[in-house]
Amino acid sequence: MFIQQSDLFRDMEHDLIKAFMEISEKEDVAPGRTLFREGDPATHFYVMLKGNVKLSFKEGTYVAYLVSRPGEVFGWSSLFDRDTYSATAEALTETRLVKMPGDRVKAILEKHPESAMRFYRRLCKTLGNRLIKSYEAITSVSHAMTAESHGTGQILSMGTPR
Numbered sequence: 001m002f003i004q005q006s007d008l009f010r011d012m013e014h015d016l017i018k019a020f021m022e023i024s025e026k027e028d029v030a031p032g033r034t035l036f037r038e039g040d041p042a043t044h045f046y047v048m049l050k051g052n053v054k055l056s057f058k059e060g061t062y063v064a065y066l067v068s069r070p071g072e073v074f075g076w077s078s079l080f081d082r083d084t085y086s087a088t089a090e091a092l093t094e095t096r097l098v099k100m101p102g103d104r105v106k107a108i109l110e111k112h113p114e115s116a117m118r119f120y121r122r123l124c125k126t127l128g129n130r131l132i133k134s135y136e137a138i139t140s141v142s143h144a145m146t147a148e149s150h151g152t153g154q155i156l157s158m159g160t161p162r
Contacts, residue, residue: 006047006071008122016112023104027097029053035075035089035097042077042085045102051095055087065130066092076123078102 009017029035029051036044038057046053053067055074064087067074077085079102109116 006073008047008071008073008119008126010122012115012119013112016108016115019108020100020105023108024098024100027099029091029095029097031091031093031095033091035091036085037088038086039084042075042082043102044075045078045100045105046073046075046089047098047100048072048074049096049098051097052092053095053097054090054092056090057087059088064134073123073126075102076127079106079123 009020026049035046035053036042038059048067049070051068053074054063055065055067056063065074067089074089075085109119
């Protein structure tokens, strides 16, 4: 059961996992392929099996996150009634994913309210952790931009944005 690699699906009832498996398809993605773009209709939810997917926004100007661990998820906009994706997803390496239609995931979860509560709590924890990483990246850039030069005229680098 490949989707159980994700913490989101851990300890879910067998019939619920089976329902998710029935709507899932495995997809192999070549490096450089864009899965979706910021502003595209948010239709699918993804679970990483292997590889690396860069999530960026503002036409790739800013990297928001790198999905690289088996079981990590992205494309969550499709589960929160967002009309469009908030980022662009691009495969950086040979990547294997599980792809699920967001509307069908939501329909399954609506039939299992207790499991849905656990699922969405876990998803919120994942998104919260990503937000904290974003804050850390912004803070490190902010520190680099405001660090004293100590008379050299140079700015001390405290890290680079991801």
